[in-house]
Amino acid sequence: MSAIKVRIHRLTWQWIAQIEDAVWPREGPLPASSKIQFLQMHNGIGKTTTLYLLRSLFTGIPPDPVTYARARYKGPKKEVGKSKFSVDLEIDGRPCILGLFLDTESCEHEFFTVVAGAGLESGWKPPHSFKKSFGNNPEFAELFLFDTQQAGAMTESLPAHVVDTAIREVARLAGVHDLITKGLDQIYESKIDQMGEGDGQRILTRTRNAIAKLEEIVKTRNGELDDTKKLVSKTQVDLTDAVKKKGELEAESALREKLETANERIAKARDQLATHTNALYHLYLEPSNLPPSVWSTVQEYYAKLDDLRIPELIASEVVDRLLEKGICICGEPLTQVHQKHLTAFKERMYGADVVQEIFSIKNSVKEATSGAGNVETVIEKARGAKEKLDIERGVYRRLRGRLTGDVEKRLKLLDKEIGDLRGVESGLKDAQKAIDCSDSSEIDANPQYTGKAFLATGELSQTASDYDSCRNLVVIRRGLRQLRQKEANVQGVARMRMAHELVEDTMRLAFDKVMRRMKDALLEEANLHLPQLQTTGMRIHSFDEGIELVDQQGVLQRGANTGGELSAQYSFLMALRKLGEIDVPIVLDNPTKGLDGTAANAFQTRLPSMFDQCLMLIYPLERAAIGDLVKRADHLATLHRADEEVSGLAPDGRAAVGPVVVNEDDSWFVNYDPPRAEV
Amino acid sequence: MAAKFILTKSAKAYFDKLNKASATGSLKHDLEEWWLCAQAGLVANTLGGDPEPGSKDTVEYFIKSLEPAQARIRGLLLMRHLERVDAGGMKRELLESEMGKLLAASDTKLTDHGVKLLNRYASAGFELIRDEIGSQSDLYVFMLEYDSLIKRLSAGGVEDTTAAD
Numbered sequence: 146m147s148a149i150k151v152r153i154h155r156l157t158w159q160w161i162a163q164i165e166d167a168v169w170p171r172e173g174p175l176p177a178s179s180k181i182q183f184l185q186m187h188n189g190i191g192k193t194t195t196l197y198l199l200r201s202l203f204t205g206i207p208p209d210p211v212t213y214a215r216a217r218y219k220g221p222k223k224e225v226g227k228s229k230f231s232v233d234l235e236i237d238g239r240p241c242i243l244g245l246f247l248d249t250e251s252c253e254h255e256f257f258t259v260v261a262g263a264g265l266e267s268g269w270k271p272p273h274s275f276k277k278s279f280g281n282n283p284e285f286a287e288l289f290l291f292d293t294q295q296a297g298a299m300t301e302s303l304p305a306h307v308v309d310t311a312i313r314e315v316a317r318l319a320g321v322h323d324l325i326t327k328g329l330d331q332i333y334e335s336k337i338d339q340m341g342e343g344d345g346q347r348i349l350t351r352t353r354n355a356i357a358k359l360e361e362i363v364k365t366r367n368g369e370l371d372d373t374k375k376l377v378s379k380t381q382v383d384l385t386d387a388v389k390k391k392g393e394l395e396a397e398s399a400l401r402e403k404l405e406t407a408n409e410r411i412a413k414a415r416d417q418l419a420t421h422t423n424a425l426y427h428l429y430l431e432p433s434n435l436p437p438s439v440w441s442t443v444q445e446y447y448a449k450l451d452d453l454r455i456p457e458l459i460a461s462e463v464v465d466r467l468l469e470k471g472i473c474i475c476g477e478p479l480t481q482v483h484q485k486h487l488t489a490f491k492e493r494m495y496g497a498d499v500v501q502e503i504f505s506i507k508n509s510v511k512e513a514t515s516g517a518g519n520v521e522t523v524i525e526k527a528r529g530a531k532e533k534l535d536i537e538r539g540v541y542r543r544l545r546g547r548l549t550g551d552v553e554k555r556l557k558l559l560d561k562e563i564g565d566l567r568g569v570e571s572g573l574k575d576a577q578k579a580i581d582c583s584d585s586s587e588i589d590a591n592p593q594y595t596g597k598a599f600l601a602t603g604e605l606s607q608t609a610s611d612y613d614s615c616r617n618l619v620v621i622r623r624g625l626r627q628l629r630q631k632e633a634n635v636q637g638v639a640r641m642r643m644a645h646e647l648v649e650d651t652m653r654l655a656f657d658k659v660m661r662r663m664k665d666a667l668l669e670e671a672n673l674h675l676p677q678l679q680t681t682g683m684r685i686h687s688f689d690e691g692i693e694l695v696d697q698q699g700v701l702q703r704g705a706n707t708g709g710e711l712s713a714q715y716s717f718l719m720a721l722r723k724l725g726e727i728d729v730p731i732v733l734d735n736p737t738k739g740l741d742g743t744a745a746n747a748f749q750t751r752l753p754s755m756f757d758q759c760l761m762l763i764y765p766l767e768r769a770a771i772g773d774l775v776k777r778a779d780h781l782a783t784l785h786r787a788d789e790e791v792s793g794l795a796p797d798g799r800a801a802v803g804p805v806v807v808n809e810d811d812s813w814f815v816n817y818d819p820p821r822a823e824v
Numbered sequence: 825m826a827a828k829f830i831l832t833k834s835a836k837a838y839f840d841k842l843n844k845a846s847a848t849g850s851l852k853h854d855l856e857e858w859w860l861c862a863q864a865g866l867v868a869n870t871l872g873g874d875p876e877p878g879s880k881d882t883v884e885y886f887i888k889s890l891e892p893a894q895a896r897i898r899g900l901l902l903m904r905h906l907e908r909v910d911a912g913g914m915k916r917e918l919l920e921s922e923m924g925k926l927l928a929a930s931d932t933k934l935t936d937h938g939v940k941l942l943n944r945y946a947s948a949g950f951e952l953i954r955d956e957i958g959s960q961s962d963l964y965v966f967m968l969e970y971d972s973l974i975k976r977l978s979a980g981g982v983e984d985t986t987a988a989d
Contacts, residue, residue, distance in 0.1 A: 419849040422964040426851060429970065430859060431893045432866075432900050436978040439867055443896075446903045449914065456920040498929035502895075506902065509895035524971060527964060 149274050150728040152177075152758055154240075155233035161198070161247075162191030163220040165804045169782055174233060179779045182760045185768065186784040187793065187819045189219070190805065192762040196290055196734040198230045202243040203279045203286040205269035207254050217249035221802045231257075236275045243271060277319070284310045288718055289729050293711060293738045303714060304378055304691040309660070311717075312688070315725025316663050318656065325652050333629075333645045337636065352632045358609035359625045366580050366618050373577045380573060384566040391559045397552045400544055407541040414534035421527035428520050433513035440515045447510045456503060464491040579616040588617055595620050607631065663724070664688045670720035671713075677747045678712035685713060692717060715748065722756060730758035737770045749774040765817050781814040782807055793819025827936035828881040830943045831858045835950040836880050838959070845961035852889075854882045858946050859890055859897070860970065865949030866900050868977045869907075872947030874940075884939070885931040898933060901942055902926055952977070 154174035158164040169184060186192050194215040201208050208216065218225045231244030242259035256269035271280075279286050284307040313319045428434045432443075464487050471479050479487070579594045588594050596614025598621070600606050605624045615621055626646070633642035664687075671685050682697030683705060692713055694702045705713065718731070737745045749771050761774075768775060775781070787803030788795045791813060795801040808814075831839075831854045839857040843850035851857050865872065886894040902923065909922050926938035934942070956973050960966040 415847060418964055419847075422848045422967055425967045425971070426849075426856070426860075426963070427889070429863065429967070429974075430856060430890055432863065432896045433893075435863070435867060436975055438978045443900055443903050446907070447899065450919070453914060453916065455914070455916050456923060496929065498933075499924065499927045502898070502927050502929075502933045503923060505895050506899040510899040513896055520971065524968065527968075531964060 149278050150235075150237050151275065151730060152235040152728070153232060153730050153732070153760060154235055156195065157229070157231045157233075157244075158191065158195070159229040160218045160226050161216050161228055161230050162194045162218070163189055163805060164191050164784065165218075165220060165222060167784060167805055167807050169784075169807045170780065171807050171809060175780065180756075180758060181774065181778040182758075182780040182782070183775060183778050183814070184760065184762050184782050184784065185765060185814055185817060186762075187764055190784055191215075192764065193292065193294075193734050195230075195762060196292055196732060198245060199232060199732060200283065200286055200290045201245060201254075202230075202232050202256075202269075203290060204283050205256065205271075205276070205280050206283060208245070208247070210252060213247070213249050213252045216247055220805070222804075234271075234275075236272050239272060241271055241275075243269065278314050282310060282314065285314045288714075288721070290732045291714075291718075291734070293733060293735045303717065305689070306691075308688050308691050308717070311721055312660060312663050312667065315721055315727055316659065318659060318663075321652065321656050325649060325656055329645065329649045329652070333642075336641065337632065337638065349632065349635045352607075352628055352635060355607065355609035356625060356628045356632060359612055359621055359628060362609075362612050362615070363618065363621055363625065366616065366621065370577065370580045370618070373573055373580065377570060377573045377577060380566055380570045384563065384570060387559055387563045387566060391556065391563060394552055394556050394559065397548060398556060400548055401552065404541065404544050404548065407537060407544055411534065411537045411541060414530060414537050418527060418530040418534055421523055421530050425520065425523045425527060428516060428523060431516060434516035434520050436517050437515045440513075440517070444510055444513075447507050451507065451511075456500075464488075576616075580618055582617060583619050585619075588620060598624060666724055667717070667720045670723055671716040674716040674719045674751065675712060677751055678715060679709060679747075681709065683709055683713070685716065688717075719751070728757045730760060731756045732760045732762065734762045735767060736761050736763065737767055745770050746773075765819060768815070775815065780809070781811050782809045783814050783817050784808075785817065785819075789819075791816045791818060793817070826884045826930050826932070827939035827943075828884045829855060829858050829932075829939060830875045830946070831855075831861075831880050831882055832875045832947055832950055833878040833880070834876065834954070835861055835946070838950070838954060842960055842963065842966055846963040846966075848962055848964040850963060853887055854880065855887045856889060858882060861949035861953060862897075862942050862946035863900075863949065864952050864970075864973060864977065865945030865947070866904055867974055868948065868952055869904055870948040870952070871941075871944045872949075872951060873944065875943060875947055894933070897942075898927070898938075901934075901938065901945070904945075905941060 152175075156169045158167050160166070175182065184192075184195075194212065197212040198208065198216065200206075201212070216228060216230070218228065228247040228249050229244065230247070231242055234241050234243060240261055244257045244259075246255040246257065248254070255267065257265055257267055258270040259265050260270070260272070269280075270276075288307075288311055310319075313322050433440055467473065467479065468484060468487055468491075471484075473479055473483065579591070582588055582591075582594060594615075594617040596616065597611040598606055598615040598617075605620070605627055606612070607624075607628060612621055612624055615624075630642055668685060668688060675683065675685060683702070684695055686693040686695040686701065694705055694709070694713060696702055721727075722729075737748065750773075761771075763771075784805055784807055786795075786801035787806045789801035789803070790796060793801075795803075835857060836854070839851055839854075851860075886897070890897070905926055906919050906922055910918055926935055926941070927933060928935040928938070932939060952973065953970070956976075957966065957969040960969065
């Protein structure tokens with residue numbers, strides 16, 4: 146038998162977000178057989194607003210300023226009526242309407258309730274079972290009225306108080322918990338009061354004043370403990386965030402190192418290119434390296450001159466010597482005629498320098514083989530170097546494109562922030578430990594935990610003011626217990642006091658055992674679901690400190706990515722739903738946001754079967770990711786403007802301005818494709 | 825005073841611009857730039873005019889980087905000149921006389937006429953470089969283009985624009 150059974154039958158909006166006046170479903174309540182419903186609207190119409198207003202109606206907690214701002218009418222109509230939102234529910238088989246009148250300008254509200262036979266009543270007055278489960282219990286309600294975006298944005302999984310609250314609710318242990326933490330003490334106090342005054346009235350009054358004072362201190366310390374835990378939690382979230390950012394920046398920093406390497410490779414490639422270019426230009430300082438067609442022509446020309454013995458290779462100095470001696474090379478004296486011939490012959494002759502130079506030219510041309518091949522080799526090498534340079538430049542440009550500015554500066558700032566946050570976290574944890582430490586040897590070793598609560602004799606003080614400086618709750622409670630014992634003794638009710646303490650201890654023990662069993666069963670069940678929703682091998686390690694996750698290697702993780710977080714929370718919810726036997730509808734806003742393909746597929750096949758009613762608020766783009774689920778849904782509706790076509794525009798191509806209507810046509814639902822500004 | 829090799833004003837400006845912008849090295853000496861021009865002119869067998877006013881005298885000898893090639897440079901010059909004056913007739917007297925006009929016992933082993941002739945080839949060669957290669961900002965690209973130009977000229981691919989001798 147279900148602990149509680151709730152079903153959503155109808156939603157009504159008046160002047161909410163962009164909705165003027167709409168009712169879903171259009172005719173009558175939703176059939177009891179309907180399990181999966183889709184409400185489709187593009188962003189801004191009022192999807193998330195609907196979810197948050199439902200949370201207010203489930204918990205009786207007024208909307209927060211953000212929800213007021215969301216709910217304020219922003220549609221095209223000039224004259225606006227009073228904002229109203231209500232939900233028709235069936236709670237344990239009985240109909241009940243919960244609603245809200247909203248003044249979105251002044252942020253004022255008025256709850257109203259309609260139950261059978263009583264008509265409309267002001268205030269939030271659902272049936273007792275509903276009130277007990279959801280009333281003033283946002284953590285529990287939010288598990289079913291699920292904002293995927295908010296859950297995905299969490300950097301840490303569900304905290305302990307949310308998990309514990311949910312387990313207490315589904316296990317119906319909330320009342321027992323209240324009894325242990327508050328109720329028993331109240332009963333005991335009232336019994337003591339009933340016993341009236343007796344002897345030792347003065348001692349009794351003083352003792353009672355001390356008790357009251359210590360109770361006040363316990364309350365204060367509990368408040369401080371809650372605040373400190375919240376601050377620790379927030380600091381850890383900030384710290385995780387900063388570490389994550391640092392990781393991203395370090396990756397960028399690593400990119401810088403790669404850039405430096407790429408730069409060095411560019412410089413090296415450029416040096417190589419310069420070396421080959423230099424070699425090429427030096428080769429062109431040598432004429433024999435000219436193309437063979439040129440250089441062989443030169444060589445052939447000089448060979449021809451050689452063949453023709455041009456020029457005559459006798460230097461003019463030889464003739465000078467013959468003329469000077471007056472004797473021919475045959476030994477005969479030169480006649481005048483001979484001398485005249487030789488003089489004329491000499492005029493056509495060069496000096497020894499020129500003759501030598503002609504020799505030199507001829508020889509150097511003949512001996513120099515063509516170096517054109519060297520030119521081609523060097524050009525090939527230079528082209529190769531240029532290609533390498535272009536490749537390295539491409540690598541550099543691609544790396545550069547991934548880099549953002551001021552990385553080093555931002556890393557330094559983040560390092561400082563992380564250092565500061567770690568300091569804050571450590572300080573807060575010390576402060577928390579001072580309050581909730583229960584290890585007596587540790588308490589004894591830290592006098593700052595106890596202040597003046599202990600006397601020089603080692604006994605606890607019975608003077609209330611000595612506890613002002615005591616931080617530790619265990620010590621204060623011991624002092625309180627001692628004072629109550631004294632009070633009981635003075636009144637002669639020691640036995641009752643003992644009985645009270647025995648009952649309290651026994652109930653606490655029993656409660657802890659039940660919670661332990663519930664957590665173990667939940668853990669087993671949730672870990673059956675989690676592998677279906679993700680493929681990373683992540684598991685839930687324990688629910689003792691909220692949801693604690695471990696990776697495939699069993700290493701504890703502080704939170705996971707969006708898909709991982711959602712998968713863990715969905716798994717917890719599925720397990721809770723099964724073990725708690727609660728029939729509560731789940732309402733999901735943007736259900737697939739953050740889920741990858743595997744998780745989205747698993748989500749479609751597993752989640753709906755776990756709930757008797759699953760209402761999904763989606764935007765059109767999301768439809769494609771959950772096509773299978775859309776096919777299995779038994780109610781599809783779209784909220785759109787009356788003059789809007791499936792294209793998202795009015796027939797004349799302009800923006801639609803008609804009132805928002807509820808369209809339950811399936812074909813319209815699957816074809817709706819407004820301009821995509823909504824991602 | 826012996827004649828000097830002359831890098832024309834335009835050529836000097838052209839190579840200064842190239843050297844300044846190039847990321848793959850630069851041409852180190854004016855005379856090397858002059859020779860790349862002269863070589864192009866000699867391969868094309870094209871003579872230019874006298875260097876324009878404001879052109880820069882360099883030196884009257886072959887610098888170290890050109891020293892090993894100087895005999896072949898003179899050889900190329902001599903061949904072009906002899907071909908031009910003899911037109912393939914291979915007349916001994918004419919050729920021997922023309923050799924005497926170009927070669928001398930100077931540092932360059934060239935007469936002033938020989939140096940001036942080389943300067944005219946350099947002038948024509950630069951015109952070819954400027955027209956065919958165009959303005960360049962990288963020595964690597966310039967040298968590839970130069971190589972391509974020399975190959976085209978060797979194959980007779982560029983129109984002869986010889987100035988009056």
